[in-house]
Amino acid sequence: MNRVTGICLGVIDMKKSLQFYRDKLGFKTDETGDNPDVVFFCTPGTKLELYPLDLLAKDIDPGNPPAPGSGFGGITLAYNAITKEEVVEI
Numbered sequence: 001m002n003r004v005t006g007i008c009l010g011v012i013d014m015k016k017s018l019q020f021y022r023d024k025l026g027f028k029t030d031e032t033g034d035n036p037d038v039v040f041f042c043t044p045g046t047k048l049e050l051y052p053l054d055l056l057a058k059d060i061d062p063g064n065p066p067a068p069g070s071g072f073g074g075i076t077l078a079y080n081a082i083t084k085e086e087v088v089e090i
Contacts, residue, residue, distance in 0.1 A: 003079065004046050010053035010074030017050050
């Protein structure tokens with residue numbers, strides 16, 4: 001079965017991004033702070049995450065993170081396998 005289990009958006013301003021998704025669009029989250037390190041929204045099936053853009057770039061390549069303007073759009077997709085066997089199969 002094809003499935004995307006997580007969408008991560010790299011954001012420059014966590015506070016403004018959180019206010020937009022949570023307070024303006026009404027996305028549900030357990031996060032009550034105004035400027036957390038990371039935010040997960042409770043969406044059906046696929047989780048939406050806000051994460052600092054600079055840290056997301058370092059997560060992609062710690063030795064040579066993609067620079068602004070390099071084509072990196074600040075978005076990652078995740079596929080979480082159910083079992084270790086599924087990882088091997090895929």
